[in-house]
Amino acid sequence: KQEVTQIPAALSVPEGENLVLNCSFTDSAIYNLQWFRQDPGKGLTSLLLIQSSQREQTSGRLNASLDKSSGRSTLYIAASQPGDSATYLCAVVDSNYQLIWGAGTKLIIKP
Amino acid sequence: EAGVVQSPRYKIIEKKQPVAFWCNPISGHNTLYWYLQNLGQGPELLIRYENEEAVDDSQLPKDRFSAERLKGVDSTLKIQPAELGDSAVYLCASSLGGGAHNEQFFGPGTRLTVL
Numbered sequence: 001k002q003e004v005t006q007i008p009a010a011l012s013v014p015e016g017e018n019l020v021l022n023c024s025f026t027d028s029a030i031y032n033l034q035w036f037r038q039d040p041g042k043g044l045t046s047l048l049l050i051q052s053s054q055r056e057q058t059s060g061r062l063n064a065s066l067d068k069s070s071g072r073s074t075l076y077i078a079a080s081q082p083g084d085s086a087t088y089l090c091a092v093v094d095s096n097y098q099l100i101w102g103a104g105t106k107l108i109i110k111p
Numbered sequence: 112e113a114g115v116v117q118s119p120r121y122k123i124i125e126k127k128q129p130v131a132f133w134c135n136p137i138s139g140h141n142t143l144y145w146y147l148q149n150l151g152q153g154p155e156l157l158i159r160y161e162n163e164e165a166v167d168d169s170q171l172p173k174d175r176f177s178a179e180r181l182k183g184v185d186s187t188l189k190i191q192p193a194e195l196g197d198s199a200v201y202l203c204a205s206s207l208g209g210g211a212h213n214e215q216f217f218g219p220g221t222r223l224t225v226l
Contacts, residue, residue, distance in 0.1 A: 004153070032212065043115070043202060043217040044154075051212070089153055097209060098167070101153025 002027045002094045006102035014110050015082055021075040021105045023090035028068045031093040035064050035075050038087045038104065047088075048075070080109045113137070115218035117203050123224045129191035132221045136184065136205030143180060144215065145188050146202040154202055160186065161209050190223075198225045 003026045013019050023033070032051045036044040048057045048064040050073070056065040063076040073090060089104040116135040124130050136143050141162050146154035157176065159167040162183040171178065175194070180186040190197055200220040206213040 009151075034214075036217075041219070041222075043219040044204075046214055046216070049214060091153065096167075098156060099154075099215065101155075103152050 002030075002092065002100045004090060004092060004100050004102040006088075006090060006105050008105060009103065010106040010108070012108040012110060013080060015080060017080050018076065018078050019080055019107075021077070021088050021090075021107070023073040023075070023102055025071045025073075025092050025100070027094065028071055029095050030068065031095075031097070033064075033066055033073050033090060033092045034099075035062075035073075036089045036091065038089060044089065077107075082109045082111050085109045115203055115205055115216055117201075117218035117221055119221060120219060121222050121224075123226065124193055125226050126195055127192040129189065130193050130223060131190075132188045132201050132203075132223075134186045134188070134203030134218060136186075136203070137216055140205035140207055140216075141183070142206045142209040142213065143186050144204040144206075145178060145186070146204065148200045148202055148220070150199075157188070159209065166209065193223075193225045195225050198223055 005024045007022050034049045035047045038044050050057045050066040061078040066073045085108050087104040087106045091099045091101040118133050143160040145157040148154040158171045158178050160180045163180050178188045200222050202220045203218045204215040206215045
């Protein structure tokens with residue numbers, strides 16, 4: 001059974017710092033991996049989607065990497081801003097086409 | 112283009128009462144999902160529709176939960192009767208298709224509180 005783990009559960013850093021969020025999964029048989037952002041009281045916004053054949057994806061200050069063989073993904077945020085404060089969730093599409101989710105990392109960027 | 116619409120945004124009910132949630136997916140999206148999200152956890156799939164057919168409802172507690180998508184567009188999720196443990200956020204998502212490479216788009220969710 002696929003399990004997705006995100007560490008740390010919460011992270012607080014000063015504005016301007018670069019930071020890395022981690023995601024690990026137990027079964028390497030995935031179709032893709034996605035990183036989402038969730039703001040309080042709002043739905044989930046897709047940030048980056050990495051297909052299983054890809055190693056990384058970039059969007060603006062965000063860069064996501066995928067190492068399928070080791071079951072790991074990282075989300076790198078450059079030059080963090082207070083507006084980046086949110087909960088970040090990763091999810092993998094498993095062999096049954098289901099999204100399996102981590103519990104998320106709550107990120108706080110201090111001005 | 113409008114995103115996934117859900118209503119109500121918030122609902123407070125007493126236990127044993129019925130409750131219903133409504134979802135309008137993105138136009139043209141054939142696949143619709145209902146998720147449940149508890150505080151501090153990731154979403155859990157309840158049911159997935161391909162057009163009007165429920166193709167995966169294995170995680171839906173069928174003794175009290177029901178869902179429908181009669182015309183293959185809007186969908187409703189019902190709980191009857193609600194229990195204290197049902198307090199959570201109920202998310203609706205849609206995608207063009209149900210395949211692995213179809214990105215899911217999420218609505219804002221309905222936050223249910225059962226007293």
